[in-house]
Amino acid sequence: MTHFSFDIVGFDLDGTFIDTSGDLTAAVNETLAFAGRPILTVEQVKPMIGGGAKHMLTLGLEATGGCEPDEFRALYKRMLGYYEAHISIHSHPYPGAMEVLDRFDMMGVKAAIVTNKFESFAEKLLGELGLRDRFATLIGGDTMGPGLSKPHRAPIDEMIRRCSADGSGTRAAFIGDSIYDIMAAKNAEIPAVAVSFGFMMQPVEELGADAVIDGYAELIPALERLGGRRQD
Structure with a gap:
C-alpha cells in the first residue's frame, strides 16, 4: 500500500x-484613528503583520508620525482589545x-x-x-x-x-x-x-x-x- x-x-x-488581513487592518486603523493618525490600507498593513501584533502596531505608528514609548503601551492594549472583540469578521x-x-x-x-x-x-x-x-x-x-x-x-x-x-x-x-x-x-x-x-x-x-x-x-x-x- x-x-x-x-x-x-x-x-x-x-x-x-x-x-x-482585514481584521488586523481594522484593529490597527481603529487605534490609529483614536490617536489622531491617518488610517492605512490593507495592502500597507500586510507587510507589517509577520512580526507579531506589537511589531505591526509599531510600524503602523511609525508610518503615520511615530510614537513615544509611554504612549505606545496604552495604544497597544487598545488595539489588542479591539482585535479580540472583532477577530473573525473579515x-x-x-x-x-x-x-x-x-x-x-x-x-x-x-x-x-x-x-x-x-x-x-x-x-x-x-x-x-x-x-x-x-x-x-x-x-x-x-x-x-x-x-x-x-x-x-x-x-x-x-x-x-x-x-x-x-x-x-x-x-x-x-x-x-x-x-x-x-x-x-x-x-x-x-x-x-x-x-x-x-x-x-x-x-x-x-x-x-x-x-x-x-x-x-x-x-x-x-x-x-x-x-x-x-x-x-
Whole structure:
C-alpha cells in the first residue's frame, strides 16, 4: 500500500492558512484613528503583520508620525482589545485550504497550527470560524514560554510531540509565509514550504524554503516531491 510521506503537516496561521488581513487592518486603523493618525490600507498593513501584533502596531505608528514609548503601551492594549472583540469578521481560510485538510483526513495525516499569535487569540479565531476541531493541536506564540516562539524550534518540536505517540519515526513538514516560519522548520530539521500569497516581509524566494507554492492546489504535490512516497 502507498502512503503519503508525512504524518504531520503544520501550518502557520496568519497569512498562511487564514487571511486575517482585514481584521488586523481594522484593529490597527481603529487605534490609529483614536490617536489622531491617518488610517492605512490593507495592502500597507500586510507587510507589517509577520512580526507579531506589537511589531505591526509599531510600524503602523511609525508610518503615520511615530510614537513615544509611554504612549505606545496604552495604544497597544487598545488595539489588542479591539482585535479580540472583532477577530473573525473579515477573516477566512485561503482558497483551497479546507480541501487540503479534507485530503489529509482521508490520508490519515494530522494537521496542526503553530503560530506566533497569542494562543488565546488563535483559539478564539479558529473557534469562531468553526475550524478548531480540524487541527490536532494549536501552539501559540506564548504557549512555550518567553523566547520560545518561532523561529525557535521548540514550537515545532512540541507540535510533533503532541501529534505522535512518542515522536520517533514521525515525519513532519511545516507551511508558512515568513522567515520566522521557515527558520523554525529548518531549526527543527523538517521540510519547509513557503506560500507566496501571505503577508510577505521580503520576496518569497529569499526565505530559503524547500518549496514555494502559489496556491493550495500545489501543496500536496509539493510535499510529495519533497518526501517522495513510501511503500508498506
